[in-house]
Amino acid sequence: MKTFNELNIEASVLKSLAEMGFESATPIQEQAIPTALAGKDMIGQAQTGTGKTTAFGVPMIQNIDPSNRSIQGIVIAPTRELAIQVAEELNRIGQHKNVHTVPVYGGQDIQRQIRALKRRPQLVAATPGRLLDHIRRKTIRLDSIRTAVLDEADEMLNMGFIEDIEAILAEIKQEHQTLLFSATMPKRIQNLAERFMNEPEMIRVKAKQLTVDHIDQFYFVVKENAKFDALCRLLDTESPDLAIIFGRTKKRVDELTSGLLKRGYSAEGIHGDIQQSKREKVISRFKEQTTEILVATDVAARGLDITGVTHVYNFDLPQDPESYVHRIGRTGRAGKKGQAYSFATPREIDHLRSIEKLIKRKIEEKAVPSYSDVVEGLQETAVEDLLQTIWTDESKKYHRSAEEILSKEDAVDVVAAAIKLLTKEPNQAPVKLTAVEPIRAKKSYGGNRKNSYRGNRSGGRGKGNQGRNDRRGGSNRGGSGGGQGRGRTSKNQRKFTR
Ligand SMILES: Nc1ncnc2c1ncn2[C@@H]1O[C@H](COP(=O)(O)OP(=O)(O)OP(=O)(O)O)[C@@H](O)[C@H]1O
Numbered sequence: 001m002k003t004f005n006e007l008n009i010e011a012s013v014l015k016s017l018a019e020m021g022f023e024s025a026t027p028i029q030e031q032a033i034p035t036a037l038a039g040k041d042m043i044g045q046a047q048t049g050t051g052k053t054t055a056f057g058v059p060m061i062q063n064i065d066p067s068n069r070s071i072q073g074i075v076i077a078p079t080r081e082l083a084i085q086v087a088e089e090l091n092r093i094g095q096h097k098n099v100h101t102v103p104v105y106g107g108q109d110i111q112r113q114i115r116a117l118k119r120r121p122q123l124v125a126a127t128p129g130r131l132l133d134h135i136r137r138k139t140i141r142l143d144s145i146r147t148a149v150l151d152e153a154d155e156m157l158n159m160g161f162i163e164d165i166e167a168i169l170a171e172i173k174q175e176h177q178t179l180l181f182s183a184t185m186p187k188r189i190q191n192l193a194e195r196f197m198n199e200p201e202m203i204r205v206k207a208k209q210l211t212v213d214h215i216d217q218f219y220f221v222v223k224e225n226a227k228f229d230a231l232c233r234l235l236d237t238e239s240p241d242l243a244i245i246f247g248r249t250k251k252r253v254d255e256l257t258s259g260l261l262k263r264g265y266s267a268e269g270i271h272g273d274i275q276q277s278k279r280e281k282v283i284s285r286f287k288e289q290t291t292e293i294l295v296a297t298d299v300a301a302r303g304l305d306i307t308g309v310t311h312v313y314n315f316d317l318p319q320d321p322e323s324y325v326h327r328i329g330r331t332g333r334a335g336k337k338g339q340a341y342s343f344a345t346p347r348e349i350d351h352l353r354s355i356e357k358l359i360k361r362k363i364e365e366k367a368v369p370s371y372s373d374v375v376e377g378l379q380e381t382a383v384e385d386l387l388q389t390i391w392t393d394e395s396k397k398y399h400r401s402a403e404e405i406l407s408k409e410d411a412v413d414v415v416a417a418a419i420k421l422l423t424k425e426p427n428q429a430p431v432k433l434t435a436v437e438p439i440r441a442k443k444s445y446g447g448n449r450k451n452s453y454r455g456n457r458s459g460g461r462g463k464g465n466q467g468r469n470d471r472r473g474g475s476n477r478g479g480s481g482g483g484q485g486r487g488r489t490s491k492n493q494r495k496f497t498r
């Protein structure tokens, strides 16, 4: 493992990296930074959470002339939240070099973005639609671009985005460098990518599996109408610090969120029909751990880096096997451990196998916790809360009453009664979700991927499908995503056990 000092990075950038707390370069950073600094086009593939943002951010910023106040680099990302996050990271890396990045994305007042662009940033992190809008209004000019990055490149070059990307890249007429990054890069997309690039170098961080090995992966065979209770049982037995639950459609996410709120969990939903300002609030409440459960469509599957996510639940399996890799990659980041649980209905087992084939690893089957497991889990949570209260010294003013009780009663009886009172009953409030159809694996998956699940994608827009996921996550038609939960126990109180 190399330190950043060994990678020919200039002092101002090194200073930022040190302040960000990065000591040594991750493998993708070690390999991609020198290649990108040499001005080459490249495709970088490395597992989720391994620092790809810095791998393109550092060379991009190093190549910028800070005294030139025109836009010299763009990063294009598939979702608004990711564009915002990438801009934040670029601003951190560029802070001592005076390199400024402005995020540009749909759903935010365009005049506000135009004002920010007038302050002459050197970098822009954007979603494709809004970027094109600015190009057409001439509020963004691409004639000084030296580096163009497609983050989540395979997604950006897939249906739904490809036309916009072609239109954007066609606007960059002068010589420039193109960098593509993702944790997944299907061969078909890689071939397509080469059309946009000049003799690209393929930098793949060697890994036996596509998914990170410190994410434990399990699946549960559950009938469609039993999924919600199974989910609650898992939440009660494990009481995750921060969890993301993926549902297949916007409606599903809304129903799941209200169901969880009804049962007393702290949950909020995010999908493409939720107003942008609300989406940003939902994400920031989740980041600061005010909300413990984020319920999401695939709009949150890619790139989001939220510290402290311990669990990812695939309430519904994703249609694309690649999406599984990205969804579960929201946990287990930067070397931390994570848990990934997936529900498969009996008719979806073949589809699950196709996911295993892509990730080159077995996902282990587990049984849904029983009622008594749940009671035990809730009791453990009560004990943790009790201990935490002792350790944080929050209970001094109760000492007199405690001494009084202990002078009359047996100590074990007293503590047992306290635990009993603190232990929550499993909440069985009735919740009914609209059923969704099982996802079928395409028979040709293993033999001919070209025509396999990708075909599913176009088919997915047709009738009978429960509505494709809002991968673009862009529409802005209002809708609701559930409110703030009551919050069972503050997770800050429970941190010490995990
Ligand atoms: N050299 C480093 N040392 C320590 N932490 C790092 C380093 N580089 C990046 N990180 C941290 O690792 C986390 C993941 O980084 P990043 O979001 O860039 O991953 P990624 O590879 O882009 O993942 P994804 O495929 O999910 O988009 C971030 O919290 C980042 O701050």
Ligand SMILES: [Mg+2]
Pocket: 052, 053, 151, 303
């Ligand atoms: Mg990333």
